[in-house]
Structures are given as structure tokens and as C-alpha cells.
Amino acid sequence: xxxxxxxxxxxxxxxxxxxxxxxxSISNMIVKLELEHETLNWPTFLDNFALMSGxxxxxxxxxxxxxxxxxxxxxxxxxxxxxxxxxxxxxxTEQRVPQFSHDLAPDYLRTKLEPDxxxxxxxxxxxxxxxxxxxAQKQVSAFNKVMNHVWDxxxxxxxxxxxxxxxxxGPQQTTSISDTHLLVSAIxxxxxxxxxxxxxQAGPPGMMGPGGRPGVGPPGGPMMNPGQQMGPMGxxxxxxxxxxxxxxxxxxxxx
Amino acid sequence: MMAQPLSSAIxxxxxxxxxxxxEYLLQxxxxxxxVEVLLHRLRGLCDNVDSGPExxxxxxxxxxxxxxxxxxxxRVRRALDHQEMxxxxxxxxQPEYGDKMRPTIIRSSIDIGCSxxxxxxxxxxxxxxxxxxxxxxxxxxxxxxxxxxxxxxxMNQNKSQESMEPLSESYLVELSVLAPRGQDAIAEDMxxxxxxxxxxxxxxxxxxxxxxxxxx
Amino acid sequence: xxxxxxxxxxxAGPPRTVHLLNNSEQPxxxxxxxxxxxxxxxxxSDPLFMDLMKKLAxxxxxxxQTRMEAKGPRFEVADFLVKLxxxxxxxxxxxxxxxxxxxxxxxxAYCWELIREFMQGFLGTCAPxxxxxxxxxxxxxxxxxxxxxxxxxxxxxEYRKAVTVR
Amino acid sequence: xxVEPLYNALSAIKTLRSNVAVAFESLGxxxxxxxGEDGKETKFLLELQDQLTVVNNNLRDVEQSIGxxxxxxxxxxxxxxxxxxxxxxxxxxxxxxxxxxxxxWTDKVHxxxxxxxxxxSQNSLTRSYTNTASAKRRRVQTSSHNVPPHAxxxxxxxxDRLLPEMSVSITRPFATNVVLHVSVGRVLRAIIxxxxxxxxxxxxxxxxxxxxxxxxxxxxxxxxxxxxAHAAVMRFxxxxxxxxxxxxxxxxxxxxxxxFSDTCKGCGLHLRNAMPPTWxxxxxxxxxxxxxxx
Numbered sequence: 051x052x053x054x055x056x057x058x059x060x061x062x063x064x065x066x067x068x069x070x071x072x073x074x075s076i077s078n079m080i081v082k083l084e085l086e087h088e089t090l091n092w093p094t095f096l097d098n099f100a101l102m103s104g105x106x107x108x109x110x111x112x113x114x115x116x117x118x119x120x121x122x123x124x125x126x127x128x129x130x131x132x133x134x135x136x137x138x139x140x141x142x143t144e145q146r147v148p149q150f151s152h153d154l155a156p157d158y159l160r161t162k163l164e165p166d167x168x169x170x171x172x173x174x175x176x177x178x179x180x181x182x183x184x185x186a187q188k189q190v191s192a193f194n195k196v197m198n199h200v201w202d203x204x205x206x207x208x209x210x211x212x213x214x215x216x217x218x219x220g221p222q223q224t225t226s227i228s229d230t231h232l233l234v235s236a237i238x239x240x241x242x243x244x245x246x247x248x249x250x251q252a253g254p255p256g257m258m259g260p261g262g263r264p265g266v267g268p269p270g271g272p273m274m275n276p277g278q279q280m281g282p283m284g285x286x287x288x289x290x291x292x293x294x295x296x297x298x299x300x301x302x303x304x305x
Numbered sequence: 306m307m308a309q310p311l312s313s314a315i316x317x318x319x320x321x322x323x324x325x326x327x328e329y330l331l332q333x334x335x336x337x338x339x340v341e342v343l344l345h346r347l348r349g350l351c352d353n354v355d356s357g358p359e360x361x362x363x364x365x366x367x368x369x370x371x372x373x374x375x376x377x378x379x380r381v382r383r384a385l386d387h388q389e390m391x392x393x394x395x396x397x398x399q400p401e402y403g404d405k406m407r408p409t410i411i412r413s414s415i416d417i418g419c420s421x422x423x424x425x426x427x428x429x430x431x432x433x434x435x436x437x438x439x440x441x442x443x444x445x446x447x448x449x450x451x452x453x454x455x456x457x458x459x460m461n462q463n464k465s466q467e468s469m470e471p472l473s474e475s476y477l478v479e480l481s482v483l484a485p486r487g488q489d490a491i492a493e494d495m496x497x498x499x500x501x502x503x504x505x506x507x508x509x510x511x512x513x514x515x516x517x518x519x520x521x
Numbered sequence: 522x523x524x525x526x527x528x529x530x531x532x533a534g535p536p537r538t539v540h541l542l543n544n545s546e547q548p549x550x551x552x553x554x555x556x557x558x559x560x561x562x563x564x565x566s567d568p569l570f571m572d573l574m575k576k577l578a579x580x581x582x583x584x585x586q587t588r589m590e591a592k593g594p595r596f597e598v599a600d601f602l603v604k605l606x607x608x609x610x611x612x613x614x615x616x617x618x619x620x621x622x623x624x625x626x627x628x629x630a631y632c633w634e635l636i637r638e639f640m641q642g643f644l645g646t647c648a649p650x651x652x653x654x655x656x657x658x659x660x661x662x663x664x665x666x667x668x669x670x671x672x673x674x675x676x677x678x679e680y681r682k683a684v685t686v687r
Numbered sequence: 688x689x690v691e692p693l694y695n696a697l698s699a700i701k702t703l704r705s706n707v708a709v710a711f712e713s714l715g716x717x718x719x720x721x722x723g724e725d726g727k728e729t730k731f732l733l734e735l736q737d738q739l740t741v742v743n744n745n746l747r748d749v750e751q752s753i754g755x756x757x758x759x760x761x762x763x764x765x766x767x768x769x770x771x772x773x774x775x776x777x778x779x780x781x782x783x784x785x786x787x788x789x790x791x792w793t794d795k796v797h798x799x800x801x802x803x804x805x806x807x808s809q810n811s812l813t814r815s816y817t818n819t820a821s822a823k824r825r826r827v828q829t830s831s832h833n834v835p836p837h838a839x840x841x842x843x844x845x846x847d848r849l850l851p852e853m854s855v856s857i858t859r860p861f862a863t864n865v866v867l868h869v870s871v872g873r874v875l876r877a878i879i880x881x882x883x884x885x886x887x888x889x890x891x892x893x894x895x896x897x898x899x900x901x902x903x904x905x906x907x908x909x910x911x912x913x914x915x916a917h918a919a920v921m922r923f924x925x926x927x928x929x930x931x932x933x934x935x936x937x938x939x940x941x942x943x944x945x946x947f948s949d950t951c952k953g954c955g956l957h958l959r960n961a962m963p964p965t966w967x968x969x970x971x972x973x974x975x976x977x978x979x980x981x
Contacts, residue, residue: 223336224335224336224339224342224343224504224505224506225333225334225335225336225475225504225505225506225507226334226336226475227507229334229336229473229474229475230332230333230334230475230477230507230509230511231511232472232473232475233332233334233457233472233473233475233477234332234477234511236438236457236472237365237438237440237457237477240367240435240436242459242472243436243437243438243459243460243472244435244436324569324572370577372576372577377576377577379573394566394570394573396573396576415569415572415573415576416567416569417566417567417569417570417573418566418567419564419565419566419567419570420563420564420565420566422562422563422564422565423564423566425562426553426555426562426563426564429537429555429557429560429562430537430539430555430577431537598961599907599908599960599961599962600906600907600908600961600962601961623947624893624906625893625904625906625908625909625947626874626893626947627873627893627894627895628873628874630948631873631874631945631946631947631948632947632948634948634957635947635948635957635958635963638956638957638958639957639958639961642958663873663895
């Protein structure tokens with residue numbers, strides 16, 4: 051007897067510990083929901099659920115353990131009910147239960163569901179029991195079909211997204227080093243640009259404007275770099291073409 | 306050689322480092338198919354947002370003249386799309402690549418606006434035209450930085466502009482600043498700007514000398 | 522006001538001469554005229570071109586460095602511009618050049634008679650009857666600042682040939 | 688001012704707009720599921736027809752209520768609400784002061800318009816709608832102000848063809864009225880602003896100068912020519928026959944082709960006071976110095 055009691059104590063301690071863990075994490079979650087609902091993100095929320103589910107599993111494991119005595123064989127008896135406030139009770143229940151009275155005791159010592167809840171459970175069970183096997187099968191397959199479809203959609207979207215981001219981050223070529231080298235050496239040293247015939251005659255092949263007099267051709271007379279610090283230009287007539295252009299560009303009438 | 310008031314004025318200008326004669330340069334290229342993306346990005350990054358990119362089409366001729374110790378390179382550039390603009394004569398010195406710490410190529414550069422007779426002038430002077438090409442593309446500005454995105458074409462003999470033969474399937478991208486001597490801070494700005502264009506374009510110090518002598 | 526067309530000479534292997542000139546009317550422009558035999562190639566450019574010529578220094582034997590200058594007062598009478606330039610060659614006095622420009626007109630042929638009449642007004646019989654040789658072939662063309670430079674160059678050349686003061 | 692009909696009209700317009708929106712919405716949605724399966728097209732058409740009938744009725748209502756409205760005879764008076772700018776409360780104050788300002792502004796515009804109208808209808812001496820200082824000589828002929836653009840073009844191109852040394856280009860910077868860029872030989876350029884077929888303004892400049900309507904030439908001789916050209920515009924002014932007027936003016940301007948090469952008919956010289964003959968006789972086109980003219 052002595053040994054059994056000891057075992058019971060140990061089992062109860064273990065259960066209480068697990069239940070406390072569970073309670074702790076539930077209250078943590080509630081605090082989070084209340085205080086951080088604006089910044090709370092979905093993954094951490096799901097993490098909380100996962101934690102709780104783990105704790106529940108642990109609890110069930112403890113209950114089904116061989117070492118655990120069959121709790122259902124034990125009876126809990128309220129020995130004394132009292133209308134008085136019991137500070138000790140208040141402390142150990144974290145200010146939840148002020149007194150162990152007639153009113154509250156049945157609820158706390160309840161081993162069955164509330165009558166109306168029990169009734170509704172019963173109804174549902176009857177309904178489920180009435181369903182034929184084929185119908186159930188049909189519903190299950192319909193449900194599976196929907197789920198598969200959603201799964202497909204999600205995985206396809208994910209595939210697309212991954213392939214796109216993969217290609218973007220991938221080494222898409224926008225510049226070619228060999229082309230850079232080709233171009234730079236071409237404009238700097240004339241690679242690939244030099245004329246095939248060696249120039250005996252140094253004269254450029256006739257792409258010159260009219261020689262002799264400057265300004266007869268298109269470029270107009272002497273023109274200065276505007277950024278010169280050498281003072282204002284003197285009387286410098288520019289080409290005729292420039293003149294017309296300037297006149298049509300500057301709108302003198304636009305006031 | 307000449308002791309004239311004007312040239313002495315220029316001497317003073319050179320001595321007091323107000324003539325922008327140093328070119329800071331970074332080069333790179335971008336494949337034809339993504340050039341639109343680059344142009345779009347440059348439009349967003351550069352100053353001329355509202356006016357859009359400035360198109361250009363230039364004809365560049367490169368001349369050399371034998372001087373001691375090294376031959377001198379002179380370049381003549383003219384705008385094919387704005388024939389009335391003055392031509393540009395340009396002297397480009399030997400590029401300095403520096404070590405890893407230096408962000409850009411530095412080379413001395415003198416830009417001179419001049420009349421269209423410049424080619425005949427140089428030829429008579431004893432210069433020899435080495436090669437010529439046409440660059441067509443877009444120019445962007447960002448502060449003092451100039452960004453050109455251009456396609457390089459070979460000159461063909463019949464001169465029709467439609468049938469120009471591109472040199473490669475990429476656009477040449479150049480980031481340059483012309484500044485007076487000793488303003489190395491701008492090079493850092495260029496590096497950070499080039500960083501913003503990565504990985505679309507890798508603007509870097511391209512040492513063409515090594516490329517020319519390296520494997521073809 | 523001073524007019525100073527400057528005159529530098531550089532000679533290369535085959536007889537080629539580059540004259541660099543500068544006019545105070547166009548202070549930010551350098552006029553270069555290259556003479557190669559009978560051929561003349563002018564170039565109008567930024568003053569930075571001077572710097573480039575220095576880079577080319579090793580090509581040339583700066584044998585005959587002559588520096589000529591016309592310097593003097595500048596007058597404006599209505600639309601006429603008159604400049605009296607004292608010509609010096611390497612600091613030696615050579616003579617006086619009179620430049621008359623009628624600025625509203627851009628074609629020499631149209632206003633030559635007018636200019637001649639103007640010059641007769643203050644030069645009397647010294648006024649030339651014919652337009653300068655350089656201009657005679659270009660009477661119908663639009664006048665450029667380079668044309669002024671070319672005429673100065675022509676006059677300077679005359680001075681260099683003449684040993685004595687005219 | 689009866690406010691009731693105005694309200695009615697406004698609400699009628701509101702109904703019309705909402706019903707039109709409904710009609711377009713159902714048209715835009717096309718055939719819906721509630722049209723059923725059989726004969727959905729006809730059902731849809733019927734629905735649309737109904738809606739259009741409603742719209743039609745609404746439109747009629749609107750027109751009717753607009754017919755009932757009377758245009759206001761005098762500008763609205765704000766009456767006592769004008770004092771609302773004294774409202775102490777801050778957020779309201781901004782609104783009401785602006786209201787009163789804009790009311791005052793419109794009131795002023797109204798007043799000025801009335802005055803201007805009275806002035807303009809009395810003063811028949813103006814050459815155009817805008818009073819230019821040099822323009823108060825002759826009677827106005829509205830017909831020559833208001834000429835269709837192609838007619839103007841025709842007259843100008845005719846003149847262009849007539850005078851070989853003159854090249855003319857037409858621009859229209861402000862809608863209808865022409866601004867001409869004229870170059871005469873390689874001597875001068877001019878910019879001429881027209882009002883219809885009447886010459887309003889002219890500036891003469893050197894051949895190499897840039898043209899615009901307001902800045903004078905750098906050269907004395909062209910400033911003088913501009914002055915004379917203004918006189919010529921007056922001299923040739925002939926509203927009943929604007930083409931002739933323009934043509935004779937252009938012929939006169941064309942005679943400046945020889946501005947630098949002609950000698951004065953009076954003294955036989957090129958120059959007087961260092962100026963060429965800048966005056967051209969209006970009929971004979973003979974050149975004279977300013978001081979020599981008969």
C-alpha cells in the first residue's frame with residue numbers, strides 16, 4: 051500500500067508538472083495575443099500552437115504510461131465544503147477560486163460533460179453513426195480532392211516564384227568582358243578599325259568638308275568654348291545656318 | 306617657343322590649376338539586349354531627368370604625329386547630327402592606371418573647339434590618320450560626371466549611315482569627368498556612381514595596352 | 522584699345538610654317554595659319570590650341586621665331602571701326618597699319634566703295650584705290666574674322682621682306 | 688433671383704448623370720449571369736433599351752428645367768456675406784477672405800471691361816485692338832485685321848516670288864498672326880509682325896545678327912533704317928487695300944538691297960556723317976542721306 055501511494059504521488063506530480071507547463075504556454079500565448087497582436091506574425095503564432103500540441107502529447111504519454119496507476123479507479127471526494135473565503139485556496143489557484151463551496155465544487159470535480167453539451171455530442175454521434183459507408187467515403191474523397199487541388203495551386207505558385215527568383219539572382223549576363231575589351235581597345239588604339247590598306251597617302255579619304263576657307267562649310271566661323279575664362283567673345287559672326295536656327299529656337303515673342 | 310600675352314595667360318591658368326585638363330575615366334560595356342534597362346536606370350540616376358537622354362552621333366578620327374619620345378595622339382571629333390557645331394580637337398595623354406587604391410584612370414586631356422579645317426590642318430602638319438569610327442548613343446549628366454552609352458561603328462566606304470557595321474554586340478559605356486589637376490575627390494564620386502550601375506555594367510579601369518599585346 | 526595680332530613661326534622638316542595669330546577683337550580665339558608650299562590651311566580654335574602646340578614642340582625646329590605685333594588706339598565712328606596699329610617686329614618699330622572695318626556689311630563687294638570714300642576722308646591720297654589682294658578674290662563672300670587676320674598676315678609678311686622702314 | 692428653378696435644374700442634371708452612368712455600367716458589364724440562360728441577349732437588349740429611355744426622359748427634364756431658368760441680369764451681390772471676412776474663427780477666415788477677394792477681383796474685371804468697351808467703341812482711330820504708340824492715324828477697317836491665314840500666306844508668297852533678292856519665311860508664333868523673317872540680299876534681315884494683313888511692327892538688323900522682335904540692331908545704320916521703315920509703314924498704310932499696302936512696303940524694303948553700294952541722289956556721295964544713304968524715296972525708291980532728302 052505504501053508503495054502504491056508513493057507511486058501515485060509521483061504520477062500526480064508528473065501530471066501536475068506537465069499541466070502547469072501547458073497552462074504556462076497557454077497564458078503566454080494569451081498575453082502575446084493581447085499585447086502584441088499588432089506585431090505578432092503568423093509563424094510565431096503557429097510555433098506557439100506547436101509547443102502546446104507537444105505538451106499535450108507529453109501529457110497523454112504520462113497518462114498512458116505503465117507506471118501511472120489507473121486514475122479512473124480512484125475517487126475524489128469533497129470532504130468539506132465551506133462558504134468561507136479560504137486564502138490558502140485563493141493562493142494556490144492563482145486568485146481564481148475564493149472558496150470551495152456548493153456552488154463551485156461540482157464544476158471543478160466534474161468527470162462528465164455538461165448535460166446539454168453531452169446531448170449535442172450525442173446528436174452528432176448519432177448523425178455520424180447513421181451515415182452509410184459509401185457516403186462517408188464520398189465525402190472523404192471530395193474533401194481530399196479539394197485539398198489536393200489547393201495543394202497543387204500552392205505548390206505551383208511556389209515553384210513559379212522560386213524559379214523566378216532563382217533566375218533573377220542567377221548570373222544573367224548583362225555585360226561581356228570581352229566586348230568591353232574589344233570596344234576599349236578599338237577606340238583607344240584602333241583595333242579592328244584600322245584600314246586594311248596601309249596609308250601611303252596621309253590624306254583622309256575625302257570625307258572632309260570644303261577645305262580652304264572655314265565657315266563656308268557648315269561649321270560657322272570661330273566658335274569658342276563657352277567655358278573659357280578668357281573674357282567675352284568679340285564680334286564673332288557665326289554661320290548663316292546657326293543664325294536661322296537660333297532665331298527659330300529662341301522665341302522672342304514669348305513673354 | 307612662343308612668348309605671347311595670350312599664351313602666357315594660358316600658362317598662368319595652367320600653373321594655377323584652373324584649366325580642366327585631367328580626365329578621370331571609367332569604362333565598361335553593356336550587351337545590346339539590356340541597353341534599354343541601363344538607359345532607364347541612368348535616366349533615373351542622372352540630372353537630365355525631365356529632358357531625357359541626349360542623343361548624339363559623332364565621327365571620330367584619330368591622328369598620330371611622330372614626336373619624341375612617344376608619338377602624340379590627336380583626336381578630331383565632329384557631331385554628325387549637328388553639323389553646325391564646331392569640331393573638337395582633342396589631345397589625350399598616356400593613361401595612368403595607378404594601383405588598386407586609385408578608383409579611376411587618369412589621363413591628361415586638352416579639348417579644343419575649332420573650325421572644320423582642322424583635318425586638313427593636321428594632315429599638312431604631318432599627322433597621319435590612324436583610324437576612324439562613328440559613335441552613336443546617348444549622353445547623360447550627373448553633376449560634373451558625364452556618362453555616355455554609345456555604339457561604335459566602323460566607317461564604311463560608301464558613307465551611308467543606315468548600313469553602318471557595328472563593331473560588337475555591346476554598347477560602350479564611359480563615365481568621365483574633366484577636372485583641373487589635383488581634384489582627386491571626384492574620382493571617389495565616380496567610383497560610388499559606378500557602384501550603383503552594378504551588376505548591369507561593370508565600369509572599371511580598362512587597360513587596353515595590356516589587351517592589345519595580350520592574346521588576340 | 523589695343524590690337525595685337527601675334528605672330529609666331531615654327532618650321533618643320535619640309536618647309537612648313539605655322540603662324541599663330543590673335544586679335545583683341547576676338548580675345549578668346551586663336552587663328553592659326555599653316556603654310557605648306559603654296560598651300561594655306563587656316564584653323565580657328567580655342568586658345569588652348571597654344572598649349573597643344575607646345576606639346577608638339579619636339580616636332581619643330583623653332584628656327585625663325587619672329588614675333589610681330591600691331592598695337593595702338595581703336596576708334597569708332599558711327600558703324601566704322603578704325604584701328605591705328607604701330608607695328609613692331611621683335612621689339613623693333615616697323616611702321617603703322619591702318620585698319621578700317623565697316624561692321625554692318627558682311628559682303629566686301631557691297632561696301633568697298635563706301636570704305637574707300639571713308640578712307641579718302643582722312644588719308645587723302647594715301648588711301649588705296651584697290652582692295653587688298655587677299656580680298657580681291659573674296660569680294661562676294663561673307664566676311665569672317667579670319668579674313669582680317671589673313672590681311673594682317675599679308676601685311677606683316679611685307680614688313681618682314683622690307684628691310685627699311687616705309 | 689429665383690433659386691428654386693436652379694435647384695430643380697441641378698437635381699435634374701444629377702439624375703441624368705447617375706442614370707447615364709448606370710446605363711454605361713450595364714453596357715460595360717455586358718451580359719450578366721442573372722439574365723439567365725435562354726434569350727439572354729434579348730433580355731440584355733431590353734434592359735439597355737429601358738435604361739436608355741430613362742436617360743432620354745431625364746435629358747428632356749434637364750432641357751425643360753434649363754428653359755425655366757433666367758440668366759442673371761446683374762452680377763451677384765454677396766450682400767452681408769461680404770462681412771464674413773470679419774469672422775473670427777481661424778479656419779473659416781482663410782476661406783472667406785479668399786472668397787471676398789475673388790469677388791472683388793471679378794467685380795473689378797467687370798468694371799474695367801465695361802470701361803474698356805466704352806473706350807474702344809468710341810475711339811475709332813486705333814489701328815488695331817492694342818494701342819501702339821505710333822498707331823493713331825487712320826480709320827480702322829476691321830476687315831484687314833481679320834484675314835484667313837491662307838489668304839495671308841498667298842499674298843506673302845506672291846510678294847516673295849515678285850522680289851528676287853528677297854527671301855521670306857512665315858512663322859506663326861501666336862496662332863493666327865504672321866511674323867515674317869525677311870532677308871534682303873546679303874545686306875539686311877528684318878522681322879515683321881502682322882495683324883491680319885496690316886503691318887504692326889518691324890525691326891531691321893544686320894545680315895549676321897540674330898533676329899527677334901524687341902531688340903534693336905547693334906549698328907547705327909540699321910537702327911536708322913528701322914526708324915525709316917516705321918515711317919514707311921505709316922506712309923503705305925491703306926486698310927481698304929491691305930495687299931497693295933503690304934506689297935508696296937515690301938518693294939520699298941527690297942530697295943535696301945543696295946544700301947551700302949548706292950550713292951545719295953542729293954549729294955552724289957556714299958557717306959554723310961559716316962552713314963550711308965538710309966532714306967529711300969517712297970515713290971521712286973531713290974536713295975538719299977537723312978540730311979539730303981528732298
